[in-house]
Every structure is written in structure tokens, then in C-alpha cells.
Amino acid sequence: MNCPQTRELYSEYRDGLLSGVRRRRVESHLGSCPECCRFYSRVDESLCTLEHLADITPSPGFRFRLFRRLKNERDLQAVMPGRTKLAAAMMVAAALGMFLIEDGSHTPPLEQTPAARASTPLPIMVAKASYPFVTFADLNAPVYEIGLTSTSSASHASLASWARLPR
Amino acid sequence: MQAAVQTQQLERFAKKPLKEMDDSAVVAAYLDGNSLAFEELVNRYQRRLLNFVYRTIGDRERGEDLVQEVFIRVHRHLHRFDQSKKFSTWIYTIASNLAKNELRNRSRNPLVLFQTIKKNWEADHRPLQFEDRHHRPDDLFRKRHLKDLVDWTVRQLPEHHRVVFVLREIEGKSYEEIADITGCNLGTVKSRLNRARNRFAQLIGPMLD
Numbered sequence: 131m132n133c134p135q136t137r138e139l140y141s142e143y144r145d146g147l148l149s150g151v152r153r154r155r156v157e158s159h160l161g162s163c164p165e166c167c168r169f170y171s172r173v174d175e176s177l178c179t180l181e182h183l184a185d186i187t188p189s190p191g192f193r194f195r196l197f198r199r200l201k202n203e204r205d206l207q208a209v210m211p212g213r214t215k216l217a218a219a220m221m222v223a224a225a226l227g228m229f230l231i232e233d234g235s236h237t238p239p240l241e242q243t244p245a246a247r248a249s250t251p252l253p254i255m256v257a258k259a260s261y262p263f264v265t266f267a268d269l270n271a272p273v274y275e276i277g278l279t280s281t282s283s284a285s286h287a288s289l290a291s292w293a294r295l296p297r
Numbered sequence: 298m299q300a301a302v303q304t305q306q307l308e309r310f311a312k313k314p315l316k317e318m319d320d321s322a323v324v325a326a327y328l329d330g331n332s333l334a335f336e337e338l339v340n341r342y343q344r345r346l347l348n349f350v351y352r353t354i355g356d357r358e359r360g361e362d363l364v365q366e367v368f369i370r371v372h373r374h375l376h377r378f379d380q381s382k383k384f385s386t387w388i389y390t391i392a393s394n395l396a397k398n399e400l401r402n403r404s405r406n407p408l409v410l411f412q413t414i415k416k417n418w419e420a421d422h423r424p425l426q427f428e429d430r431h432h433r434p435d436d437l438f439r440k441r442h443l444k445d446l447v448d449w450t451v452r453q454l455p456e457h458h459r460v461v462f463v464l465r466e467i468e469g470k471s472y473e474e475i476a477d478i479t480g481c482n483l484g485t486v487k488s489r490l491n492r493a494r495n496r497f498a499q500l501i502g503p504m505l506d
Contacts, residue, residue: 141491147472169498175505176498180466182443183451186351188343189361196339196365200372 131155136166144174320384328376339368342385345468346392352463353396354403355452363395389470389478393460400456450501458493465490 136159142148143156160167315323315337323341327334346367351360370391378387454462460479464470470478475486 137495138488138491141487141494144494145472172502173494173498176501177466177494179443179447179501179505183447183467184444185344185348186357188347188364192343192361192365193339196343196368199365199369200335203369203372 131159133159133163133166136160136163140170140173144170321380324375324378324380324384335372338371338384342388343368346388349389349463349468350392350396352451352467353393353456353460354399359399363399364392366395367392383474386474386477389464389468389474390480393464393478396460397456446501446504450497453500454493454496458489458496461486461489462493462497466494 136156139148139152139156143153148156160170313322315326315331315334318326318337320338320341323334323337327338343364346364347360350363350367351357354360354363367388371388378384451459451463461475464475464478465472472483472486472490475481475490476483479486481489
């Protein structure tokens with residue numbers, strides 16, 4: 131066992147939580163490494179000074195202030211149930227109102243004539259050999275197909291007409 | 298009817314006094330309607346929690362406010378406390394979270410930090426108020442100096458190390474309890490405690506010579 135490993139395990143060793151092989155290894159290292167032995171003796175000595183740490187006690191008014199706060203808390207809880215129900219009812223009414231308003235403002239889809247549908251172009255998905263993602267092409271721009279350069283105007287027109295198929 | 302009342306009175310006499318009950322029995326007594334049981338919980342934990350919070354945040358007055366807040370929250374949520382768990386772990390968790398929030402808020406508000414430092418400086422420079430005639434003056438001086446030194450050194454530890462250090466070295470909590478209270482895993486608790494102890498020794502060691 132080396133110094134860093136001993137450092138990792140020292141707290142558990144000191145608290146008696148190591149057993150068997152690991153405990154013996156730490157003890158063996160402390161016995162053979164003067165630097166670690168000196169350092170951990172200093173750690174033990176330092177921790178012993180904690181017994182000089184005096185406990186502080188609550189100030190004289192602490193209990194009085196606490197029980198006054200608890201009394202206020204209990205009085206508030208006695209009043210709160212009624213208020214809580216009222217608040218909950220108001221929230222439900224507000225949510226219902228918003229739902230009704232939202233429902234009323236939603237316009238049903240217009241019946242689309244083939245001409246109307248045709249004027250709305252669908253996006254064309256385009257794949258490039260060198261690009262791992264599918265993108266959406268501008269209908270007016272040249273379309274690049276896999277393995278091909280820009281298409282002829284005829285095939286471009288056919289692609290565009292495919293995009294305008296009725297639903 | 299009279300027999301039932303007499304049986305109840307006998308049962309009440311047969312029950313242990315609150316002071317002799319463990320925490321879970323006191324909690325159960327409070328939830329059964331015994332209001333004195335909450336006072337018993339306050340008696341048991343006020344001093345320990347105050348010391349824990351004070352050592353963590355370094356401000357006694359604010360520590361008292363936070364401990365009161367702990368008891369308010371316990372009072373509010375005791376009916377939801379899982380009685381199969383340890384009450385002390387639960388109450389220390391609440392205290393630890395409030396202390397951490399306090400430290401976080403302080404680091405964001407320099408004015409609060411300045412006021413705390415100023416208050417602690419004034420407290421440290423208060424003269425001794427009581428004379429102890431049973432000990433030599435130089436012993437008293439040395440003791441007071443050592444006490445202040447230890448206090449100061451604990452406050453120098455980084456916050457997340459300090460919480461673990463105080464819970465282990467001062468509150469005597471086990472590693473598992475510290476893991477539950479701080480919400481860290483056991484490995485993290487061991488590592489932080491190790492570093493805290495080493496850092497404490499590095500700070501105080503030279504001053505002990």
C-alpha cells in the first residue's frame with residue numbers, strides 16, 4: 131500500500147471501519163512510512179482539540195419565540211382549510227374558463243378545393259450522399275439527387291408536381 | 298362507561314413518561330394528540346441542532362432563526378413523516394438543507410456576508426464576562442484561546458467538507474446517517490471526511506506547536 135492509498139482509507143481506519151487485509155495494510159504502511167506516521171499523528175492530535183469546542187445553548191428567548199411562531203402557525207392552519215378550498219375552486223374555474231375560450235376560438239379547418247390544396251406546396255425531402263441528414267429543399271431551387279448533379283427542368287417539374295398531389 | 302374511562306386512566310399511568318420514550322414513540326404520541334410530545338422533541342433537539350447549524354454557517358443569531366424554522370417545518374409535515382425511518386435523520390436533513398441554503402444565499406449577497414463577518418468580529422472581541430476563580434488565569438487564557446482556535450479552524454473548512462466534518466466529529470453521526478442527511482453517497486462522505494480531517498490538521502497543527 132502506498133501513501134495516496136493510505137490517505138484514501140485513513141478515515142475509515144481511524145473510525146474502526148476497516149477490517150482484515152485492508153486494516154493490516156494500512157497499519158503496515160503507517161509502521162514503515164515515517165512521513166505518513168507523522169502526518170496522521172498530527173491529524174489525531176488535531177482532532178482531539180475538538181473536545182475543547184464548547185457547546186452553545188439557545189438564548190433565553192428562543193423557546194418563547196418558537197412557541198409563539200408555532201401558535202401562529204396553528205392559528206393559520208385553522209383558518210387555511212376554508213381558504214384552500216376557495217383557492218382550489220377558483221383555480222378549477224379559471225382552468226375551465228380558459229379551456230372554453232380556447233375551444234371557442236379554434237376555427238374548424240376550411241374545406242379545401244383541389245385548387246386551394248394545390249397552391250400549398252408540400253416540402254420535398256432531399257438526401258445528399260455526403261450529408262447524413264435529410265433536409266427540405268426549396269421548390270424553386272435545383273434539386274440534387276443521390277449520385278446526380280442538378281436535374282433537368284423536366285424532372286424538376288415532376289418533383290414539384292409530386293409535391294402538389296391532393297391529400 | 299365508567300369502566301372504560303377508568304381503563305383509559307390506568308393506561309395513561311402505565312405509559313412511560315415522554316422523557317423515557319424514544320423518538321418514534323414521542324412522534325407517535327404527538328400524532329395521537331399529545332401536544333406535550335412536540336415540546337419534548339424541541340427539548341431533545343434544540344441544542345444539538347443549534348450547534349450543528351451554528352458550526353456550519355458561523356452565525357449564532359441566524360442559527361437560532363434557522364433552528365426555529367426547522368421546528369416549524371417539522372410541525373407542519375410531521376403527519377407525513379415515515380415513522381419507519383429515523384426521526385433524527387429527518388430533522389438533521391431539514392437543518393442541513395436550511396444551512397446549505399443560507400450559505401448559498403450569503404455567497405450571492407455580499408452585504409449579508411459583510412454583516413455576518415462584522416457581527417462575528419464584534420462577538421470575538423467581546424471581553425470575558427465571568428471570572429473563574431477555580432483555575433489559574435494562564436490556564437483559562439490557554440483554554441479560551443484553544444476553544445477560539447478550534448472554532449475558527451472549523452469555520453475555515455470548505456462548506457461541503459465542514460457539514461460532513463461537523464456531523465461526524467461533533468454530532469457523532471455514522472457514515473450512513475451522514476449520507477442520508479446530506480443526500481450524498483457513502484463514497485462521497487468518506488472522501489469529504491478524509492479531506493476535511495486532513496485540512497483541519499493542516500490548519501490547526503502549526504498553531505498547536
